[in-house]
Amino acid sequence: MKLTALKTMAATVALGVSMAGAAFAADLRIAYTGYSTDNTFWIGVAKAAAARADEMGVELLDLTASSPDAAAQKDAVDRAINMGVDGIIIGSVDNRAFDASLDSAKRKGIPVVAVDTGIEHDHVSSLVQTDNLAAATIAGGYIVDQLDAGTVLILGGSAGHQTGNARRDGVKNAAEAAGHEVIFQICDWQDACAYETTVNFLQSNPDIKAIFSAWDPGALAAVSAASELGKLEDLVIVGFDGNPANLVSIEAGEQAATIKQDNTRMGAEAVSNLIGLIKGESVPAFTPIDGILITSDNVAEFK
Incomplete structure (x- = not known):
């Protein structure tokens, strides 16, 4: 009887943890801004990011501009910060444009992941990129x-x-x-x-x-x-x-x-790393993706 009770208790605890994790994920809202929506490579990154977010039960806001525009992308990042999103993924048009924005994200505790292009700022905790x-x-x-x-x-x-x-x-x-x-x-x-x-x-x-x-x-x-x-x-x-x-x-x-x-893997890994950061987990500072000669x-x- 005692063993059965312990098993029942363990199952109940596990279910509770699972439900809590699901609820945690469902409450998350992250922003993504890529290079542009008119570029085949970046269309693939965005689709993969959206698919991984959906798989994890996370709301993803795609704030990517239709064409490469560094000023518009910085505005998108600032808008995401003001909206109070839980995290941001940036595939930068100009990786030198975000200092003030990232300072603000740091003050508000909003983690940031870079995809495809590195951004030199101490608040960017993870880079997912082709080597x-x-x-x-x-x-x-x-x-x-x-x-x-x-x-x-x-x-x-x-x-x-x-x-x-x-x-x-x-x-x-x-x-x-x-x-x-x-x-x-x-x-x-x-x-x-x-x-x-x-x-x-x-x-x-x-x-x-x-x-x-x-x-x-x-x-x-x-x-x-x-x-x-x-x-x-x-x-x-x-x-x-x-x-x-x-x-x-x-x-x-x-x-x-x-x-x-591998733009599919890049988009998916960026979302996974960002969710890990939001949850306080340890994620790689650099996730290198191999290139393939065709x-x-x-x-x-x-x-």
Whole structure:
């Protein structure tokens, strides 16, 4: 009888703890603001974050702007703080824009997780990100393997952007170590700039034999520019993200390769880490996500 009573009591306690945890989760409201809603990669991050929040019984407010706008994103973070959300996930347009906002979040005890791009502030407790330097080093190694000689043109992101800098450095270091000249141009993640830069440099520098774009739509812009100039067959063009349109381009023999980011895992891990922080649990300060090199040899596996 005593054993049965103890078992019943244990089951009751366990049920109570489970119900309390569910209630705790159901009461949580978190905010997410990504780079934009018009970017394939970020659409995937947002969907994964929403799915993980739903799975955990947490309300997620997506405050992402329709296009990349650092000021609008800072306003979204400030709005989330004023709403009194329990936590915030930021996929930053400009990782230098949030100091005052994060100071405010710190004072109010609202934990913050960064996804894709690091934010240098002591209140950002967790970063979920592709290991950009390692992944770009793989891309750089691939480019080097394809070239006997020639210059490498790198189409970059924004000045001082942690993610863009890491992708630039991975390719730049690998190419220069192999004896190739490297030209780097900031494009602010803008496809039109990638197109115009490609046209200008291909016309003025016939020694360019490879182009690396730090984001996949920029690589497609480079493909278009090179194709219009009749120089596509002479170039190795590599992107970064693993977007569906780029996989089609690789399969068609236009773009040579891309680095796939696991945006689904990034969105899900960011939510899990944030909920852990809200609950007072220990979460990794850095959750690295491996990048995968996709070429014509394995593109069919990812379509």
